[in-house]
Amino acid sequence: MAVSTLLTSSLRPALAALRWAARSQRRGLSTPQGSEPSLNLGGIFPPLATPFSPTQEVDYAQLEGNLRRYASIPFRGLVVLGSNGEYPYLAPRERVEVVSCARRALPRDRLLLAGSGCESTQATIELTVSMAEAGADVALVVTPCYYRGAMTTAALVHHYTEVGDASPIPVVLYSVPANTGLDLPMEAVITLAQHPNIIGIKDSGGDITRMGLMVHKTRQEDFQVLAGSASFLLASYAVGASGGVCALANVLGDPLCQLDQLCRKGQWQEARDLQHRLIEPNTAVTRRFGIPGLKKAMEWFGYYGGPCRAPLAPLSPAQVEELRSTFSANGWL
Numbered sequence: 001m002a003v004s005t006l007l008t009s010s011l012r013p014a015l016a017a018l019r020w021a022a023r024s025q026r027r028g029l030s031t032p033q034g035s036e037p038s039l040n041l042g043g044i045f046p047p048l049a050t051p052f053s054p055t056q057e058v059d060y061a062q063l064e065g066n067l068r069r070y071a072s073i074p075f076r077g078l079v080v081l082g083s084n085g086e087y088p089y090l091a092p093r094e095r096v097e098v099v100s101c102a103r104r105a106l107p108r109d110r111l112l113l114a115g116s117g118c119e120s121t122q123a124t125i126e127l128t129v130s131m132a133e134a135g136a137d138v139a140l141v142v143t144p145c146y147y148r149g150a151m152t153t154a155a156l157v158h159h160y161t162e163v164g165d166a167s168p169i170p171v172v173l174y175s176v177p178a179n180t181g182l183d184l185p186m187e188a189v190i191t192l193a194q195h196p197n198i199i200g201i202k203d204s205g206g207d208i209t210r211m212g213l214m215v216h217k218t219r220q221e222d223f224q225v226l227a228g229s230a231s232f233l234l235a236s237y238a239v240g241a242s243g244g245v246c247a248l249a250n251v252l253g254d255p256l257c258q259l260d261q262l263c264r265k266g267q268w269q270e271a272r273d274l275q276h277r278l279i280e281p282n283t284a285v286t287r288r289f290g291i292p293g294l295k296k297a298m299e300w301f302g303y304y305g306g307p308c309r310a311p312l313a314p315l316s317p318a319q320v321e322e323l324r325s326t327f328s329a330n331g332w333l
Contacts (some may be wrong), residue, residue, distance in 0.1 A: 001037065005279070020243065030199065039170055041076065041172070041226060041243050042224070043260060044075050044246060044249055044253070044257050045076055045079050045244070045245045047082035047085060047249075047250070048066070048080050049291065050081075050087075051066065051304050055307075056160075057306060058097070059306065060097070063105070066298075066304055067102060067105040069303060070275065071110075073253040077110045077111025078102065078106060078112060079113040079114070080099055081095055081098060081114055081140075082115045082140060083142075083176055083204075084247045084250070085098070086308060086309055092130075096127075096130050096131065098135050099135060099136050101322055104136075105137070112137050113137065114136035114138070115139075116128040116139045116140070116141055117174060118144070119146050119147075124141060125167070128163060129168060132168045133208055138199070139163075139167055139169055139172070141181050143174065143175060143184050146182060152291070153187045153191075157191050161192070164196075164197040164198045165197070170198070170199045171198045172198075172199060172201060173189065173200070173201040174202045175202070182207055186214065186217070189214055190217045196222075199224060200224035200225065201214065201223075202228045203225060204228025206232050208235045208236065215239055224242035225241045227244040228243060228246075229286065230249070230252075230256055231282045234272060236270065237260075237263040239313070245270070246282070248278060248281060248285060250303065255261075259278070277331060281297075285297055289323055293319070295307075295321060300324070
């Protein structure tokens, strides 16, 4: 290996830390004295749906309109280009422009997390750097899964370590087995939590025992666990999760922020009652009807939903009625 390559590789962690420290100072983000750079992820993050026009082009004006409406809700920040953002269906240039558009429209005190995971380590690094340049505060990196049989703990640790070393912004791991067929192994999470530029995980698997163990095993690290669904948000807080990235927050942002606050105040009875009313609507816009259901529900609450990109198909009239009944039965419509 060339000496220049060796030097670049060995300097990556230090360069990433310096870039993050400089960025933190500019943005007024938290860097506790005497510790590694830290960023509080406590709170609710909606993983934004990407608006498309009737011709299935990204509709940036509607994205800005939704962001203006979300500005009145006390979210900790927003996620763009997650699973609910139809990330796999966007071209690389569109992905970067969505980040730029969101950053321009987002209040400066709100964090912007951007999905930058690709199948190869090299592509993930390149896209992460581009998203940082476009204004993302944190990279949300999903597990590579096309060759899932080869994605051993060692392979995944190597992948995320390389990304963490090279990224100019902090990295949050993203495990979503329903989409990838791959659960990020616990051993990999514990190892990666020790990386100074990897600050948390969004876990969408719904295994509360696993989430509690993650919190326990990483308690000595600067590492936060985020619930990946509104259906188990209360249970996640009970075992020590810091916040939630919840699709339902696109629709019911205020109630989810209320649930967050009830849990933080220890008002568990009120939190439980609210959590119960959120489970069926959340299931409807995730597992049952997916993104087409989420976008349809958004329209009932004053947001732009619009079409999905093909091959995702719109709901049938019967499905729309079932979705509406689910929200009505729980007192939301």
